[in-house]
Amino acid sequence: MPLTISVAAATFNGVRYLREQLESLARQTLLPYELVASDDASKDGTLSALHSFAASAPFPVRVLHNSHQLGFRDNFLNSARACTGDLIAFCDQDDVWLPKKLERCVEAFNDSNVVLAVHSSTIIDASGLPSGGVGHDIRYDSVRNLTGDDLWLAGACGHAMVFRRELLSAIPADPGLVEVCGGHDEWIWVAAGAFGAVAFISEPLVMFRRHGRNVTQAVELRSLRNRIRQSMRTGAPEFLASAMLHERREAATRNFIPGAPPRLGTRLHIWADGHASRARALRQRAMLCDKRFARRKRAALCINLLSAGLYRPGFAGGTGLMTALRDLLRIALD
Numbered sequence: 001m002p003l004t005i006s007v008a009a010a011t012f013n014g015v016r017y018l019r020e021q022l023e024s025l026a027r028q029t030l031l032p033y034e035l036v037a038s039d040d041a042s043k044d045g046t047l048s049a050l051h052s053f054a055a056s057a058p059f060p061v062r063v064l065h066n067s068h069q070l071g072f073r074d075n076f077l078n079s080a081r082a083c084t085g086d087l088i089a090f091c092d093q094d095d096v097w098l099p100k101k102l103e104r105c106v107e108a109f110n111d112s113n114v115v116l117a118v119h120s121s122t123i124i125d126a127s128g129l130p131s132g133g134v135g136h137d138i139r140y141d142s143v144r145n146l147t148g149d150d151l152w153l154a155g156a157c158g159h160a161m162v163f164r165r166e167l168l169s170a171i172p173a174d175p176g177l178v179e180v181c182g183g184h185d186e187w188i189w190v191a192a193g194a195f196g197a198v199a200f201i202s203e204p205l206v207m208f209r210r211h212g213r214n215v216t217q218a219v220e221l222r223s224l225r226n227r228i229r230q231s232m233r234t235g236a237p238e239f240l241a242s243a244m245l246h247e248r249r250e251a252a253t254r255n256f257i258p259g260a261p262p263r264l265g266t267r268l269h270i271w272a273d274g275h276a277s278r279a280r281a282l283r284q285r286a287m288l289c290d291k292r293f294a295r296r297k298r299a300a301l302c303i304n305l306l307s308a309g310l311y312r313p314g315f316a317g318g319t320g321l322m323t324a325l326r327d328l329l330r331i332a333l334d
Contacts, residue, residue: 003106004084006034006087009038013043021092021093022053026053030100030106032089035061038070040075041065076158087109089105096128123209125210194266240283253271302331
């Protein structure tokens with residue numbers, strides 16, 4: 001029997017781009033089994049746009065209206081948990097799906113070991129024009145089990161995910177725990193590493209819109225010059241605040257482990273260790289900003305961070321060599 005696929009959309013004051021996204025769902029070569037849209041108490045015309053689309057959509061549409069705001073993470077989970085299809089695709093309110101997105105992703109699940117499919121995407125600006133950037137830059141198609149370092153993969157964002165509905169059972173019901181430990185898509189990523197394989201699809205299947213009102217900022221459109229300027233303005237307080245966030249997430253993750261299924265618990269141990277490692281690195285990066293230390297000592301610390309793997313590429317769990325360059329520039333210019 002063919003697998004059915006539900007679309008789980010989360011909306012909040014998104015009428016500006018929503019209609020274009022909904023129209024792209026209706027143009028899919030493989031239509032979804034259903035669209036479930038959870039609206040987080042929008043005050044604009046979002047609900048009206050959803051109900052208008054539901055009246056003529058070529059598939060069933062259910063609109064959930066939250067009486068109070070859940071926040072984007074729990075709003076996505078509210079939508080996903082209401083889905084009844086075998087597979088679920090997260091859907092942002094401001095993107096545009098290419099016609100074969102669902103068809104290509106569903107094909108990946110012909111392999112019964114696959115529990116998650118992730119694809120490349122093309123970044124567009126507010127007006128819908130390609131920015132020249134690529135999100136989730138997957139170089140070739142593959143199917144593999146995730147390693148420990150994969151838990152930090154930068155490309156595991158919800159808009160590029162299709163997953164088996166069973167993975168939702170691995171996500172804590174406590175909204176606060178989801179908030180502290182990470183987003184809805186991060187939990188799906190970790191659960192996939194515990195319970196099956198991930199299919200990587202190199203073909204861009206979503207036009208991923210980045211604009212000033214995005215809730216998440218996983219992919220930046222800033223120029224290299226602006227990125228360097230911004231990073232130079234980031235000082236010890238910001239690094240220490242980020243370190244504390246990772247420490248909170250580490251603690252919350254470890255608290256959840258005893259009640260988790262053993263296979264998931266193993267992956268969560270790795271995830272918690274990753275948070276701890278990132279927190280230590282951020283505290284060390286804060287020291288790079290401390291002018292009480294001589295440049296030579298701070299440069300040596302930067303080299304130690306390089307040796308420890310902090311500046312590995314993002315797909316390997318690091319912050320990237322560009323971060324190393326910025327840190328060295330910071331030391332040289334102080």
